[in-house]
Amino acid sequence: MKVIxxxxxxxxREGVVRILRDHGVEVAxxxxxxxxxxxxxxxxxxxxxxxxxxxxxxxxxxxxxxAAELRAARPQTxxxxxxxxxxxxxxxxLLREAPERVGYLLKDRIMELTTLTxxxxxxxxxxxxxxxxxxxxxxxxxxxxxxxxxxxxxxLEVLALVAEGLxxxxxxxxxxxxERTVESHTTQVFQKLGLETSTDIHRRVLAVLTYLRVDS
Amino acid sequence: xxxxxxxxxxxxxxAAGVATGLLMTIGDDFFGPAYEPETTVTQVCTWAxxxxxxxxLAIAVVGRHPPRATGAGFVALALIAxxxxxxxxxxxxxxxxxxxxxxxxxLAIAxxxxxxxxxxSRVADVALAVATIVALTVRLLFRDxxxxxxxxxxxxxxxxxxxxxxxxxxxxxRVLAAVTVCWSVAAAVLIVRTRPSTWVRxxxxxxxxxxxxxxxxxxxQPGLTIWGDPTQRVTIVPPLLLTVALLLATYPDVQAWRTRxxxxxxxxxxxxxxxxxxxxxxxxQVLRDGSVRxxxxxxxxxxxxxxxxxxxxxxxxxxxxxxxxxxAVALVEHQPESSGLLRATLTPAVxxxxxxxxxxxxxxAELDELRASRRRIVERADETxxxxxRDLHDGAxxxxxxxxxxxxxxxxxxxxSERNRYxxxxxxxxxxxxxxxxxVHERLPPVLHELGLxxxxxxxxxxxxxxxxxxxxxxxxxxxxxxxxxxLYGLAxxxxxxxxxxxASKATIFVGERSGRLTATVTRDGTGPIDPTDDEDRIxxxxxxxxxxxxxxxxxYVASFP
Numbered sequence: 001m002k003v004i005x006x007x008x009x010x011x012x013r014e015g016v017v018r019i020l021r022d023h024g025v026e027v028a029x030x031x032x033x034x035x036x037x038x039x040x041x042x043x044x045x046x047x048x049x050x051x052x053x054x055x056x057x058x059x060x061x062x063x064x065x066x067a068a069e070l071r072a073a074r075p076q077t078x079x080x081x082x083x084x085x086x087x088x089x090x091x092x093x094l095l096r097e098a099p100e101r102v103g104y105l106l107k108d109r110i111m112e113l114t115t116l117t118x119x120x121x122x123x124x125x126x127x128x129x130x131x132x133x134x135x136x137x138x139x140x141x142x143x144x145x146x147x148x149x150x151x152x153x154x155x156l157e158v159l160a161l162v163a164e165g166l167x168x169x170x171x172x173x174x175x176x177x178x179e180r181t182v183e184s185h186t187t188q189v190f191q192k193l194g195l196e197t198s199t200d201i202h203r204r205v206l207a208v209l210t211y212l213r214v215d216s
Numbered sequence: 217x218x219x220x221x222x223x224x225x226x227x228x229x230x231a232a233g234v235a236t237g238l239l240m241t242i243g244d245d246f247f248g249p250a251y252e253p254e255t256t257v258t259q260v261c262t263w264a265x266x267x268x269x270x271x272x273l274a275i276a277v278v279g280r281h282p283p284r285a286t287g288a289g290f291v292a293l294a295l296i297a298x299x300x301x302x303x304x305x306x307x308x309x310x311x312x313x314x315x316x317x318x319x320x321x322x323l324a325i326a327x328x329x330x331x332x333x334x335x336x337s338r339v340a341d342v343a344l345a346v347a348t349i350v351a352l353t354v355r356l357l358f359r360d361x362x363x364x365x366x367x368x369x370x371x372x373x374x375x376x377x378x379x380x381x382x383x384x385x386x387x388x389x390r391v392l393a394a395v396t397v398c399w400s401v402a403a404a405v406l407i408v409r410t411r412p413s414t415w416v417r418x419x420x421x422x423x424x425x426x427x428x429x430x431x432x433x434x435x436x437q438p439g440l441t442i443w444g445d446p447t448q449r450v451t452i453v454p455p456l457l458l459t460v461a462l463l464l465a466t467y468p469d470v471q472a473w474r475t476r477x478x479x480x481x482x483x484x485x486x487x488x489x490x491x492x493x494x495x496x497x498x499x500x501q502v503l504r505d506g507s508v509r510x511x512x513x514x515x516x517x518x519x520x521x522x523x524x525x526x527x528x529x530x531x532x533x534x535x536x537x538x539x540x541x542x543x544a545v546a547l548v549e550h551q552p553e554s555s556g557l558l559r560a561t562l563t564p565a566v567x568x569x570x571x572x573x574x575x576x577x578x579x580x581a582e583l584d585e586l587r588a589s590r591r592r593i594v595e596r597a598d599e600t601x602x603x604x605x606r607d608l609h610d611g612a613x614x615x616x617x618x619x620x621x622x623x624x625x626x627x628x629x630x631x632x633s634e635r636n637r638y639x640x641x642x643x644x645x646x647x648x649x650x651x652x653x654x655x656v657h658e659r660l661p662p663v664l665h666e667l668g669l670x671x672x673x674x675x676x677x678x679x680x681x682x683x684x685x686x687x688x689x690x691x692x693x694x695x696x697x698x699x700x701x702x703x704l705y706g707l708a709x710x711x712x713x714x715x716x717x718x719x720a721s722k723a724t725i726f727v728g729e730r731s732g733r734l735t736a737t738v739t740r741d742g743t744g745p746i747d748p749t750d751d752e753d754r755i756x757x758x759x760x761x762x763x764x765x766x767x768x769x770x771x772x773y774v775a776s777f778p
Contacts, residue, residue: 009614015621022625059606060666084613086653087663088678089671108649111620111642113628142683144722213674 103129128165524580
């Protein structure tokens with residue numbers, strides 16, 4: 001797998017590059033600003049681009065914008081945004097603006113060596129990646145009348161994994177059940193929440209996160 | 217020759233004429249003793265009147281005709297009225313009404329002059345002179361002491377009998393009439409040229425009275441018709457001239473009356489707080505001058521307008537200074553034509569209100585400055601906080617991340633016995649990162665700055681200890697000013713945290729437009745208020761206001777911004 005790392009903080013960028021190389025990921029290039037992304041991508045044709053969300057010139061959400069542009073321009077290249085923001089709002093914005101094969105991970109995850117490489121692998125396989133902390137935030141939100149009360153513990157588990165962007169097959173592997181069972185669970189969950197069932201991973205992540213964030 | 221000198225001459229001449237005329241009536245009796253013996257009342261009245269008239273003339277000439285002196289002449293005319301009314305050919309009741317009306321009018325004007333206009337001698341002179349003319353006319357119409365006494369009651373039909381008058385009397389009458397005509401022309405010119413509302417009011421009333429008296433006497437005495445006598449015909453001219461001139465002057469008088477009424481209403485409105493446009497708005501209406509504007513002089517050079525903003529003089533407009541106790545209170549800018557009326561409207565009551573407006577403008581200016589400085593303080597604090605966050609992100613956060621990363625790599629290669637220690641260290645690093653993030657983002661999360669209030673509130677709701685329902689009807693793509701967003705976000709954080717600490721079970725947040733104002737309502741259940749001072753200050757600094765309502769089961773915070 002070939003990746004490009006874009007982060008304006010040199011030390012962190014070098015750290016990420018080293019971890020990835022330790023795990024056998026080929027880092028084709030590393031750069032410090034979002035402006036150089038397009039040239040690098042054209043030159044190296046990576047499978048995944050890792051972007052820091054916060055970069056010059058405004059130090060706000062350049063990463064999100066670069067991700068959206070990149071995804072629109074190159075459907076074959078996945079994008080993983082590393083963010084120091086725990087806000088679901090950013091993850092949702094990324095999902096809305098960048099179609100498919102995008103990931104939103106907390107930057108803290110670089111301390112967990114396998115999480116980062118797992119995410120890259122999943123993106124490469126066409127899944128969507130949403131940081132579990134964000135999923136547990138929206139799932140754990142206090143609700144006046146919980147619409148989630150009607151779900152069984154197993155269905156809740158499935159819902160969380162769906163929100164994290166796992167495919168049915170990945171969920172099945174994670175839970176140690178067969179894919180059929182997962183399919184029936186997801187159908188049940190979507191029915192109970194009044195959401196439209198979709199096989200498109202990206203679309204169902206967006207639907208679930210939006211629902212969990214806004215419902216009362 | 218100034219106007220007041222003109223009027224003074226007119227008064228002198230008229231007073232002299234009246235006196236002469238009255239002197240000629242000493243011991244006079246229209247029908248003679250054979251028909252109607254002179255009564256004691258008639259004699260007393262006549263002598264008293266004559267004495268007073270002489271006195272008036274003396275004072276008028278020697279004492280530079282102060283109003284009181286001329287007024288005395290009219291007292292005399294009032295006294296003569298019963299004497300005049302006791303003789304004549306018209307029905308007695310009619311003559312009594314006519315003469316008493318004329319005399320009472322003269323008396324009233326004398327009193328009015330003394331009491332109200334004493335300080336303004338020109339006005340007084342003119343008013344009194346007009347009254348004199350009325351009295352004189354009355355005398356000429358009712359009595360002619362040199363008429364052939366024994367011809368009555370048929371002498372009116374026989375002009376030959378009139379020839380019995382001595383020549384000097386006829387000459388004196390003609391001179392008197394000529395003086396009266398001259399005076400009347402002068403008075404008429406004065407009235408038409410200068411239209412000050414105060415005396416026009418007086419003289420207009422007089423003109424109507426003069427015309428009425430003249431009409432009544434003319435109608436009532438066909439036997440003594442003045443039309444047949446060329447001398448007396450001339451005497452019709454003055455009252456006619458006066459009547460026309462004064463009626464011409466009535467329009468500005470009515471306007472002035474309305475102005476005064478409006479000014480009085482203005483004073484009342486301002487006193488009872490009903491004024492909407494302020495004094496300037498009222499003056500614009502009263503003067504029909506849209507350019508009227510108040511400027512309040514500052515201790516340093518420059519002016520404030522009524523709203524407390526700095527202002528400059530408009531060189532195109534005239535400026536009138538309003539003073540109180542010798543100090544310039546305000547400058548009124550207006551069109552040059554408004555000067556006269558403006559001076560009339562600037563009564564002491566209005567001056568006090570203007571002074572109030574000045575104090576208000578000063579207070580507003582100070583308030584503006586304080587608001588601006590409060591806003592700057594809050595903005596500076598927020599900017600400092602954002603800079604701190606950026607510094608932490610670039611510094612401490614990166615280093616902690618790097619530390620965690622290195623610990624993780626070390627843990628991966630460490631022997632199993634050592635690994636737990638690394639895992640602990642990694643956890644501490646993670647905790648430090650979390651704490652740092654909370655510290656920096658709690659009050660000013662980046663999502664507020666970048667994605668707006670509603671997104672930030674939704675994120676707040678995700679971690680809130682109680683359920684938070686968020687409703688908004690902000691137009692899509694519309695974001696309030698960042699200062700307002702920060703203040704409202706801070707309020708929501710305080711209310712939710714405070715509510716949770718006091719056992720609230722839920723909170724509701726509404727953000728949207730209500731009655732033209734951007735309004736945020738944060739409601740939580742439970743009892744007891746939290747202390748919103750800090751948020752109130754922030755809301756105030758952003759230009760809004762906060763109202764807290766405590767009901768039985770919930771507490772509502774309403775912040776609104778223009």
